[in-house]
Amino acid sequence: MDRIVAKFGGSSVADSRQIGKVKAIVDADPRRRIVVVSAPGKRQAAEAKITDLLYLCYDMANMSTDICEPFGLIRDRFAEIAGALHLSSAVPDEIDQFGKKLLRGCSRDFAASRGEYFSARLIAEYLHADFVDPADYLLIRPNNTIDPASYLKLGDRLSDPGALYVIAGFYGHDGNGEVKTFSRGGSDISGAIAARAAGALLYENWTDTSGILMADPRIVDNPKTIDEISFREIREMSYMGASVFHDEAILPVQEAGIPICIKNTNRPGDPGTRISPQLSEQTIAETEVAGIAGRRNFSMICLEKTLMNKEVGFAHRLLGIFREQGVNFEQCPSSIDAISVIVDDANLQGLEEIIIAQIQQQLLPDKLYIEKNLALIAVVGEGMVRTVGIAAKTFTALKNGGINVRVISQGASEMNIIIGVSGDDYEKAVQSLYAAFVGQ
Numbered sequence: 366m367d368r369i370v371a372k373f374g375g376s377s378v379a380d381s382r383q384i385g386k387v388k389a390i391v392d393a394d395p396r397r398r399i400v401v402v403s404a405p406g407k408r409q410a411a412e413a414k415i416t417d418l419l420y421l422c423y424d425m426a427n428m429s430t431d432i433c434e435p436f437g438l439i440r441d442r443f444a445e446i447a448g449a450l451h452l453s454s455a456v457p458d459e460i461d462q463f464g465k466k467l468l469r470g471c472s473r474d475f476a477a478s479r480g481e482y483f484s485a486r487l488i489a490e491y492l493h494a495d496f497v498d499p500a501d502y503l504l505i506r507p508n509n510t511i512d513p514a515s516y517l518k519l520g521d522r523l524s525d526p527g528a529l530y531v532i533a534g535f536y537g538h539d540g541n542g543e544v545k546t547f548s549r550g551g552s553d554i555s556g557a558i559a560a561r562a563a564g565a566l567l568y569e570n571w572t573d574t575s576g577i578l579m580a581d582p583r584i585v586d587n588p589k590t591i592d593e594i595s596f597r598e599i600r601e602m603s604y605m606g607a608s609v610f611h612d613e614a615i616l617p618v619q620e621a622g623i624p625i626c627i628k629n630t631n632r633p634g635d636p637g638t639r640i641s642p643q644l645s646e647q648t649i650a651e652t653e654v655a656g657i658a659g660r661r662n663f664s665m666i667c668l669e670k671t672l673m674n675k676e677v678g679f680a681h682r683l684l685g686i687f688r689e690q691g692v693n694f695e696q697c698p699s700s701i702d703a704i705s706v707i708v709d710d711a712n713l714q715g716l717e718e719i720i721i722a723q724i725q726q727q728l729l730p731d732k733l734y735i736e737k738n739l740a741l742i743a744v745v746g747e748g749m750v751r752t753v754g755i756a757a758k759t760f761t762a763l764k765n766g767g768i769n770v771r772v773i774s775q776g777a778s779e780m781n782i783i784i785g786v787s788g789d790d791y792e793k794a795v796q797s798l799y800a801a802f803v804g805q
């Protein structure tokens with residue numbers, strides 16, 4: 366039977382009520398045989414996520430501070446789940462054991478992983494499912510990527526087509542017998558790995574929104590939900606700041622051609638957003654753009670030098686300076702006698718002076734300056750390669766909004782147009798573009 370991997374995020378497993386919804390969703394489709402869960406998230410905005418509390422306990426225990434209060438919150442959250450779901454579980458006692466281990470000393474990753482571990486144990490008991498501990502199957506390499514042999518190992522463990530499995534998200538092992546976690550939000554990656562390991566038909570990602578929005582709702586009022594988007598488009602959107610789900614979660618399923626569906630645990634009837642390997646011709650023809658995403662806080666290092674275009678290796682040497690400092694660059698627009706390198710401020714921190722000094726020394730520019738407070742905005746859509754007028758519409762919208770464009774870039778794939786504007790114009794630019802392509 367074709368199986369579906371259903372991954373439930375922190376808000377979907379935040380308490381016994383939410384876990385009741387998880388059960389209803391799993392029971393509603395017999396193909397949902399593999400469930401991956403996060404640690405309980407927030408029940409309301411002011412509350413802490415279990416993972417945050419675990420990190421806090423770890424840090425406090427390391428400073429020999431009393432962890433009673435945050436640890437008590439963790440214990441209470443799991444006790445509520447076990448109690449309200451009438452589970453005569455060993456988990457509450459094990460949590461107390463874990464508290465002692467925290468005080469004796471354990472790794473930071475081990476401490477953080479217990480949120481998912483205890484969550485999955487309880488949910489497995491509630492669903493009468495087979496609990497799978499990813500520490501036995503998933504080898505996370507030092508560069509935080511998964512060792513490919515793990516797919517086979519986990520695939521073997523999940524081989525009974527009739528069984529219902531519950532896997533803890535967020536962690537695996539480091540090859541030396543120690544638990545290792547992914548980066549924050551990493552249960553999405555675990556879900557993608559499980560989908561690939563099991564050769565699933567579909568990877569469902571259950572969250573608290575009914576899909577991916579066409580623009581940031583903090584900037585645009587009530588943006589539309591994307592019905593269908595391609596893997597390539599979603600990579601562009603999430604790279605440019607759309608809060609989709611973990612961007613490293615896309616690759617495992619993309620390589621295996623398994624579609625993803627983003628669904629809302631609180632409104633399971635909503636269609637959600639489907640992320641497909643290949644968009645249908647009709648979707649491409651009907652959608653001008655998939656969405657608009659952007660990020661602030663970039664700096665642009667600009668150089669001017671007459672006849673730079675004749676100096677072989679000029680750009681190579683320039684980018685080499687960034688490489689030597691371990692700074693990734695986002696864009697590198699150039700003209701005949703000028704070139705700029707755009708970098709994320711977070712990556713530049715503390716390195717600005719040395720990079721400028723190196724450029725000055727090695728490249729002898731006529732002019733060298735930094736422009737701060739730049740925002741990058743991407744208009745993303747696979748259809749734009751064949752649609753006449755997307756660029757015209759983009760720049761007309763910006764002109765009508767009175768926005769000065771600092772940078773223009775379009776990748777060879779013609780999947781997006783990237784525009785750089787002053788950070789002060791960022792919100793207005795996104796609103797103008799949304800209004801032009803999608804409507805008010």
Ligand code: ASP
Nearest residue numbers: 403416535549550551552
């Ligand atoms: N619990 C982890 C976090 O809060 C992983 C996840 O939920 O995906 O980052």
